[in-house]
Amino acid sequence: MTMTTSDGTVVGTTKIVDNGPATQRWNLVIMGDGYTSTRLGQFAADAKSFADTLFATPPFGSLSRAINVYRVDVSSTDSGADDPTACGGPGTTARTYFDAAFCTNGARRLLVVDNTTALTVAGSQVPQWSMAMVIVNSTVYGGSGGSVAVFSLAAGANEIALHEMGHTAFGLADEYEYYLGCGAETGHNRHPAGEPAEPNVTVDADRATNKWRDLVAPGTAMPTTTNADCTTCDPQANPVPAATVGAFEGAHYYHCGAYRPQFACRMRALNNPYCAVCSRRIRQTIQPYLPAVVTRASSVGRLPGHPDVF
Ligand SMILES: [Zn+2]
Known part of the structure; x- marks a missing residue:
């Protein structure tokens, strides 16, 4: 295992979609790799973009009250990800916190991170995390859906993310x-x-x-x-x-x-x-x-046992 956490810093965590306490909700944790400290504003925009896409995608819209979204800001020394020549890339190596790299198993599109590091950060920032996702600051097409869902900023990035979270969170093939x-x-x-x-x-x-x-x-x-x-x-x-x-x-x-x-x-x-x-x-x-439906049978102005209409 390559520990590369000297190549960046965990800056902090923001709850960007709040539907209730983490102990009672399905908690999505979005982290970034290959974003330098001056690009964390871009990461915030990329994370919000994905959250917006998620809630606009069936069946997540009807499940939205069950879901919290957290953004964990992580800065990296370098931009981007490793992109080896073996898969047709330029041979770039980038010093990044989660060590993102294309070209897993000979497929350039298979973009992975150091899962142990990613899950350690997710667990320390949001102990009740349900799914951990890493956005990689590269426009080369790629993603993967192992224990962490990973995707880059290629065209259609959020679509890639929806596919990868199918693997990571729901065990889909x-x-x-x-x-x-x-x-x-x-x-x-x-x-x-x-x-x-x-x-x-x-x-x-x-x-x-x-x-x-x-x-x-x-x-x-x-x-x-x-x-x-x-x-x-x-x-x-x-x-x-x-x-x-x-x-x-x-x-x-x-x-x-x-x-x-x-x-x-x-x-x-x-x-x-x-x-x-x-x-x-x-x-x-x-x-x-999903939060339980509340029946306020004794609300002010209502007879006991008279149901509220929501
Ligand atoms: Zn299907």
């Missing part, structure tokens, strides 16, 4: 059917037989046993689509209405043998809504933090 790219790799023709643990991908397209079968209409074919050429990604357009839940072949990094619940989903490609299965998992996770 990638629904796309390649790893490095369609036609750019071998070993991704057919998914292994084992059933993935994540709720939104499966090897089981049988109507009787599929894990999201309660959302599949009786008239929907199972599987709903199949890939005619397992050596590459399926090029076919969606043959059914967009909202149809079924089993669409091509998911979880494989061209065949794995299925996703809808043709499109944010966990498959950016700028799509979360599919019904992903949305349900998000609601199931956050709903327990």
Whole structure:
């Protein structure tokens, strides 16, 4: 483990969305990496931008009273992130607090930070943190969704963040059917037989046993689509209405043998809504933090037992 906390300073924490005490809410903690001390105003704007996007994105809008958002200002010595030549980057190394780097597993887009450092800072600043997120001050496209959700400031940054938090906070799988790219790799023709643990991908397209079968209409074919050429990604357009839940072949990094619940989903490609299965998992996770509905049966001017109308 590389400790790089000499390359910056934890400046302080601000609660930017307050829906109640941290002990009773789902607490999102947003930190920054690769922001120099003079750029922390930009980080504040970037964090607010993401929070605004989050609450404007279904299903989070209907869950908003359950969610607090905290911004942790962290300054770094240098701007940006490591961007190795091995993945086509310029070979930049940046001295940053969380040691952000592109090019994990040979994929430039896989941007990671030192998770131990990030979780240590989140835990010390907001002990009741529910999810830790790091915004990396680079315009190179990238993100990742391990124990910490990470994203850069490439075009569509907030969309990347919504995808990555699908992994980090809700245990969702990638629904796309390649790893490095369609036609750019071998070993991704057919998914292994084992059933993935994540709720939104499966090897089981049988109507009787599929894990999201309660959302599949009786008239929907199972599987709903199949890939005619397992050596590459399926090029076919969606043959059914967009909202149809079924089993669409091509998911979880494989061209065949794995299925996703809808043709499109944010966990498959950016700028799509979360599919019904992903949305349900998000609601199931956050709903327990919604404030209880208060019934003020004895409010002034009301008879005992007379319900308030909200
Ligand atoms: Zn999905």
